[in-house]
Amino acid sequence: MYKEKEDLHAVQKDYYKDNRKMYVATDCIIFGFDSGNLKLLLFQRRVAPLSGEWSLIGSFVNLDEDVSAAAERVLEETTGLKNVFMEELKVYGAANRDPGYRCISVGQYALIRLNEYDKELVKEHGAAWYDVNDLPPLVLDHGQMVKDALAKLKQKARFQPLGFELLPEKFTIPQLQSVYEAIFQKELDTRNFRKKVFSHNVLVKLDEKDKTSSKRGAFLYKFDHKRYKRLIEKGNDFEVF
Amino acid sequence: MYKEKEDLHAVQKDYYKDNRKMYVATDCIIFGFDSGNLKLLLFQRRVAPLSGEWSLIGSFVNLDEDVSAAAERVLEETTGLKNVFMEELKVYGAANRDPGYRCISVGQYALIRLNEYDKELVKEHGAAWYDVNDLPPLVLDHGQMVKDALAKLKQKARFQPLGFELLPEKFTIPQLQSVYEAIFQKELDTRNFRKKVFSHNVLVKLDEKDKTSSKRGAFLYKFDHKRYKRLIEKGNDFEVF
DNA sequence: AAAATTAATGTATAATTTACATTTATTATC
DNA sequence: GATAATAAATGTAAATTATACATTAATTTT
Secondary structure, three states: OOOOOOOOOHHHOOOOOOOOOEEEEEEEEEEEEEOOEEEEEEEEOOOOOOOOOEEOEEEEOOOOOOHHHHHHHHHHHHHOOOOOEEEEEEEEOOOOOOOOOOEEEEEEEEEOOOOOOOHHHHHHOOEEEEEOOOOOOEOOOHHHHHHHHHHHHHHHOOOOOOHHHHOOOOEEHHHHHHHHHHHHOOOOOHHHHHHHHHHOOOEEEEEEEEOOOOOOOEEEEEEOHHHHHHHHHOOOOOOOO | OOOOOOOOOHHHOOOOOOOOOEEEEEEEEEEEEEOOEEEEEEEEOOOOOOOOOEEOEEEEOOOOOOHHHHHHHHHHHHHOOOOOEEEEEEEEOOOOOOOOOOEEEEEEEEEOOOOOOOHHHHHHOOEEEEEOOOOOOEOOOHHHHHHHHHHHHHHHOOOOOOHHHHOOOOEEHHHHHHHHHHHHOOOOOHHHHHHHHHHOOOEEEEEEEEOOOOOOOEEEEEEOHHHHHHHHHOOOOOOOO
């Protein structure tokens, strides 16, 4: 399928001879949000070595597979979810990062809605949700990947509407604020938060209320992707929060 | 050196068998700045196929080499420079991106000072500087890499002091403004620019003037890395410009 | 001495961000 | 059915930051 004799990189043709191989993997940092906290989907190895150790969910990238497709495959295999927010984090390419193979890993972080994933699948895979502030030790450099992903999320969420990816399609403003407080790791002022949130005019107020967390109930809203898209196409480079 | 039989990833042990290989390369998007314009160091292939075609400068990643080290090696081999600003851009991992090998490439962008590199080396390698607004067609997905790197530079330069990496250690404010105008692709107001630049208190005014571009001459400044570091350690998350 | 050229500077207005406390809608309880 | 309890919803004034804009200063060349 791939013609290795072809001489496109002729100058460097003696790389990777002698049957030694470079492996490429991808590891997914899968974030969720529930009751005020960011969660991470981890997977408990069931086979030796490192059986029982916690790890991010990953896979080798197939030879005929796009790197991004490999991450999407992993995500779908364990959660049943497709078409969710997923973005490259960083390459983990230290020569000695994996004692088994020479293996680089492309870290990719995903934001999913905890009301949408397939719980059966998750259970089957020996995966479980952990609070990001209370993680078990992770294999290899996965702890670093999580740290990097959290930092990136914090940074990106300022200018891109990522908070919405972690909530159900219909959400309340207090819920939204809570997501951003978890991402930014600080409390926000209700009035100022609402002011900013509404100022962009990308939320649609629904006629329903969510009464699960108060007697009064809070109105539900939807994020209007089209309006948002139109905004940024106009060259608007605003802070979401 | 790497024990491929070790069973760390036992579940996935049948990946990459049959002698098929995954190659990992790195391509460097090397930026410079001169007379008002961002420049890119390109390399003209000297061997078939694609001889004479322009390309970013890259290399396969050696089996015992960190991915970042590979990029540093490439940069040093062609420019003689070490310890310059270099950061990962993105992984280019489409299965069909390279017709020769199954090869993913880690794009890494570097910012260098055009007064510091080794001109002999550059010539020896058949490399040359191109204005980013006037590039020849590039092989494979290298054109996309450049586009992505420019976008990232534009985005990052807002919050990180990257402009300084493209100027000599001693520079004038008009030069600095010119760098930022090139990065942001828009003209900036001199007075407002100076106000912002000085407000962070990270520039040290020298007693010398640069007279190459005016009769009056412009004072030279240095960027004070220590002061900047102290600022961000205090949690200051300010816009550089 | 005058002309030419780029460097350097300040201020007023608009826009944005911040800090802060009360009222409202609803359910549960007495 | 009145009262208590609870979280949701709202506005304003002050401070900070961003923007728009034109003149003077230093030096060299003619």
